[in-house]
Structures are given as structure tokens and as C-alpha cells.
Amino acid sequence: MGNVDDSSIKALVFDVFGTVVDWRSGVAREVTPFIASQKLTVNPFEFADAWRREYVPAMAEVRAGNRGFVRLDVLHRENLDKVLTELGIDPQSIPAASLDELNLAWHKLDPWPDAVPGLTRLKDRFIIAPLSNGNIRLMLDIAKRAGIPWDAILGAEVVRMYKPAPSVYLDTAELLAIEPAELCMVAAHNDDLKAAKACGLKTAFVSRPREHGERQTSDRFAEGQWDFVASSFIELADMMLEVGQG
Amino acid sequence: MGNVDDSSIKALVFDVFGTVVDWRSGVAREVTPFIASQKLTVNPFEFADAWRREYVPAMAEVRAGNRGFVRLDVLHRENLDKVLTELGIDPQSIPAASLDELNLAWHKLDPWPDAVPGLTRLKDRFIIAPLSNGNIRLMLDIAKRAGIPWDAILGAEVVRMYKPAPSVYLDTAELLAIEPAELCMVAAHNDDLKAAKACGLKTAFVSRPREHGERQTSDRFAEGQWDFVASSFIELADMMLEVGQG
Numbered sequence: 073m074g075n076v077d078d079s080s081i082k083a084l085v086f087d088v089f090g091t092v093v094d095w096r097s098g099v100a101r102e103v104t105p106f107i108a109s110q111k112l113t114v115n116p117f118e119f120a121d122a123w124r125r126e127y128v129p130a131m132a133e134v135r136a137g138n139r140g141f142v143r144l145d146v147l148h149r150e151n152l153d154k155v156l157t158e159l160g161i162d163p164q165s166i167p168a169a170s171l172d173e174l175n176l177a178w179h180k181l182d183p184w185p186d187a188v189p190g191l192t193r194l195k196d197r198f199i200i201a202p203l204s205n206g207n208i209r210l211m212l213d214i215a216k217r218a219g220i221p222w223d224a225i226l227g228a229e230v231v232r233m234y235k236p237a238p239s240v241y242l243d244t245a246e247l248l249a250i251e252p253a254e255l256c257m258v259a260a261h262n263d264d265l266k267a268a269k270a271c272g273l274k275t276a277f278v279s280r281p282r283e284h285g286e287r288q289t290s291d292r293f294a295e296g297q298w299d300f301v302a303s304s305f306i307e308l309a310d311m312m313l314e315v316g317q318g
Numbered sequence: 319m320g321n322v323d324d325s326s327i328k329a330l331v332f333d334v335f336g337t338v339v340d341w342r343s344g345v346a347r348e349v350t351p352f353i354a355s356q357k358l359t360v361n362p363f364e365f366a367d368a369w370r371r372e373y374v375p376a377m378a379e380v381r382a383g384n385r386g387f388v389r390l391d392v393l394h395r396e397n398l399d400k401v402l403t404e405l406g407i408d409p410q411s412i413p414a415a416s417l418d419e420l421n422l423a424w425h426k427l428d429p430w431p432d433a434v435p436g437l438t439r440l441k442d443r444f445i446i447a448p449l450s451n452g453n454i455r456l457m458l459d460i461a462k463r464a465g466i467p468w469d470a471i472l473g474a475e476v477v478r479m480y481k482p483a484p485s486v487y488l489d490t491a492e493l494l495a496i497e498p499a500e501l502c503m504v505a506a507h508n509d510d511l512k513a514a515k516a517c518g519l520k521t522a523f524v525s526r527p528r529e530h531g532e533r534q535t536s537d538r539f540a541e542g543q544w545d546f547v548a549s550s551f552i553e554l555a556d557m558m559l560e561v562g563q564g
Contacts, residue, residue, distance in 0.1 A: 145495065199458060199462070207493075208470060208472075208493050208494070209493065209494055209495045211470075212445060212469050212470050212494075215469065216445070216469055222470075223458050223461065223462055223471075224454060224457075224458050224468075224470065224471040225469075225470040225471065226454075229493070230476060247453075247454050247455065247475070248454070248455055248458075249391065249455045
């Protein structure tokens with residue numbers, strides 16, 4: 073850990089949902105008034121989990137070429153209809169404006185407590201940007217609300233493809249005018265890092281063992297030879313800034 | 319001025335070269351050591367002006383469809399070769415690495431003194447982003463060096479077309495998930511605002527009467543019915559924040 077020649081790293085790009093922000097608590101908080109108003113009995117965390125479960129298959133359609141690129145806000149909105157149907161509610165019975173508003177739950181997620189302090193330190197040395205499947209406006213709203221000091225908003229919508237397709241990582245390096253090896257992907261998800269590493273990027277795992285709640289079993293530990301492994305953005309900043317000094 | 323219903327404006331996008339940053343002084347400063355090392359007799363401001371003169375025709379090739387989109391850094395580098403040739407220097411006689419380094423002059427431009435204070439105030443109320451023909455890395459480097467607090471880096475490279483093509487303005491509104499009338503273009507150039515207004519955007523003219531030096535004749539005054547006309551970003555912030563309050 074930290075033995076990589078990270079003096080060559082020029083930019084850090086970050087997964088956001090789960091890595092920078094706690095999507096599950098945020099979505100649960102935002103759906104709570106809706107659940108009450110609809111007199112539903114579903115637990116808000118289960119609602120959040122159900123909504124998130126539709127995320128990967130929805131993007132897979134775009135990656136497979138079955139569908140042209142559409143931004144994540146559109147997929148989230150479609151997925152909300154699916155979740156409501158699963159809960160026995162006809163989405164057509166609810167005003168579209170209410171569901172559009174509810175869809176913005178994903179724009180109001182709080183960062184993990186270490187995220188902004190760590191990013192602020194890392195920004196002194198590196199270019200920092202999100203490399204999320206979330207669209208530009210979604211990332212922008214989260215950052216503006218939470219004070220995340222990104223240097224730019226990169227990600228799926230800029231390169232018009234979803235992770236973990238290789239073009240997302242490679243086109244992002246190209247936009248930054250750097251080599252893949254000069255770009256480090258930071259994520260709490262081993263599969264994201266595996267895809268980034270296969271493209272020649274540096275990799276940093278930050279564990280988020282409560283992303284999925286108390287009983288999380290996946291991604292609790294590093295499952296690959298990542299260049300950095302840390303338990304917070306503060307620890308990551310300590311590693312990356314110290315090595316660079318040395 | 320300021321009578322527009324700007325409570326509907328959600329985002330401000332900014333021209334950068336000339337509007338936010340003083341490109342002429344910055345490029346002149348950056349080329350000075352090169353001129354000395356090559357024992358040239360050209361005035362550094364004339365060098366900057368000659369380099370800038372190639373800007374519009376180079377982009378016109380892309381807008382006309384004669385050439386696929388290439389980022390401005392590439393055009394600037396090609397244009398540098400043209401300027402050197404005009405000065406009687408064979409670009410091939412100079413190490414490519416030196417010219418690549420010189421090309422980064424455009425990444426090291428200082429904001430006009432009012433720009434960062436004004437933007438910082440405007441950011442409290444509005445989404446702020448560059449809408450420049452400069453590429454992402456170029457905009458990012460200028461912002462990081464100067465502390466410009468953009469919420470995102472938008473512009474030509476994101477939408478893969480150069481201003482004043484209508485798609486640049488319209489696709490940017492679409493990326494921000496707002497109507498064209500909710501987006502305000504801020505520029506020191508009447509032609510940029512004319513194109514933006516034709517797409518339904520709001521417009522703000524900020525005069526930069528020294529962009530081209532002491533004897534500037536163009537763009538000294540507003541030449542259209544722009545929604546806001548100001549002499550600095552501070553004054554623009556006063557107008558836009560006051561009206562919003564009222």
C-alpha cells in the first residue's frame with residue numbers, strides 16, 4: 073500500500089454513490105414523507121434498496137447497445153415506476169410532478185463525514201473529479217448542496233457510456249490529456265476498480281462497510297491488488313500526500 | 319437592465335477568454351521567455367494577437383463540418399506553428415516538447431480582478447459554469463490556478479461543437495436539465511450573446527474594453543438588447559442578486 077510510484081498520478085476520479093455519499097440513508101430520508109403520504113407500509117430503507125436494485129440492469133441495456141445513452145436521472149425515474157408497481161401501486165395514479173420531485177432524492181445525498189475534508193486536502197495536489205454513472209446535473213446538485221470541491225464534473229454523461237465499460241475510464245483519461253496510468257480511480261467497489269485497472273489506471277479502494285446497512289456482505293474488503301487501500305478519505309489523503317512528499 | 323424576470327434564471331454560463339480571464343496579457347507574459355530564447359524581435363502582445371487571430375478560422379472548419387471535433391488545445395498547437403511560420407521560423411527547427419509547453423500558455427491566464435469575487439457571490443444563488451470554446455483540461459487548469467469556483471466545467475468539448483453554433487447553447491441547457499430561458503449567457507462579446515439569445519437564452523454583457531489592449535474598437539459597448547449590462551462581475555452580482563431578492 074502506498075508503494076506505487078504515485079508521483080506519476082495527476083488526477084483522481086471518484087465513484088460517488090456509496091464511495092463519496094451515503095445514498096441509502098439519503099434516499100430513505102427523502103422517500104419517508106412520500107411513504108407516509110401514500111400510506112405505504114414499506115420500510116424506507118427497503119424502498120431505497122429496491123430502487124437501487126434496478127440500477128445495474130437499467131444501465132446494462134445501454135452498455136449492451138440495446139438502447140442509446142440516456143442519463144441516469146431518466147433511468148432512476150423509470151426505475152421508480154417499477155418499484156412502485158412492485159409495491160402494488162399504479163404509478164399512473166400519482167401525479168407525475170410528485171414522482172419527478174421524488175426522483176430528485178438522488179440529488180440530495182449527504183457525503184460520508186470524511187469525504188469533504190479528505191477531498192479538500194487531495195485537491196491541493198491532484199485534479200479531483202467524480203467518475204460516476206450519475207449525470208452532470210445530479211453530480212452538480214450533490215456537490216453544491218454538500219460543498220464538495222470538485223475541479224470538474226466528469227462521468228458517464230460526459231463520455232456517454234456507463235461504467236464499467238472500458239471507454240468510460242479511457243475516454244476520461246483522454247479528456248484530461250493524461251495517460252491512464254496517471255489517473256487513479258477511487259471507489260468502494262471492487263468491480264469498479266477491477267475494470268479501471270484493466271484499462272491501466274491506478275486504483276484506490278476506500279472501504280464503506282455500511283453502504284448497504286448493518287448486514288453488508290459485499291465489498292467489505294479489498295479483493296484485488298489495488299495501489300491504495302484506506303478506510304476513509306482522510307486516510308487516503310494521508311497516504312497519497314505523504315508518499316508524494318517522500 | 320435588470321427588469322428581466324431573473325427569478326427564473328437557474329444557471330449562468332460564462333465565456334472565458336476575454337470575459338473571465340485576460341488572455342492577451344497572460345499569453346504575452348508566457349511567450350516572453352520563448353521570444354528571448356529564440357532571439358525574436360516580435361513584441362509579445364503582437365505574438366499573442368497573432369496567435370489569437372488564428373482562433374476563429376480554425377474553429378470555423380469544425381463548425382462547417384470540414385473537420386471532426388478536436389479540442390482547442392489541438393487547434394492552439396496547430397495555430398502556434400502557423401504564427402511561427404509567419405514570423406519566419408520553421409516550427410520543425412524547435413523541439414516539439416518546447417512548443418507543447420508553450421502551448422500551455424493558454425492554461426495559465428489570470429482572471430480580471432473582479433471575476434473571482436463576483437463569481438463567488440453569484441455561486442450562492444446560481445449554478446455557475448464556463449461555456450467556453452476552451453477544452454475541459456484547459457478550463458480546469460485555469461480555474462485551479464486562479465481559484466475560480468465553478469460548479470462544473472461545461473463548454474465546447476462537452477457538447478463537441480464550437481460556439482456560436484446553436485447546439486452548443488441548447489445542448490448545454492439540456493445537460494443542465496433546464497429550459498434555455500432559465501440559462502443566462504455571460505460574455506464580453508456581442509456575437510456570443512446574439513447567438514445565445516437566438517436560442518432563447520437570457521443574456522448578460524460584461525464590458526471588457528481592454529481585452530484587446532488600449533486601442534480596442536470592438537465590443538466596447540452592448541450592441542443588442544441584452545437582459546443585463548454591467549462593467550464588472552461585481553456589478554453583475556449586484557444586479558442579479560438584488561433583483562432576485564426584490
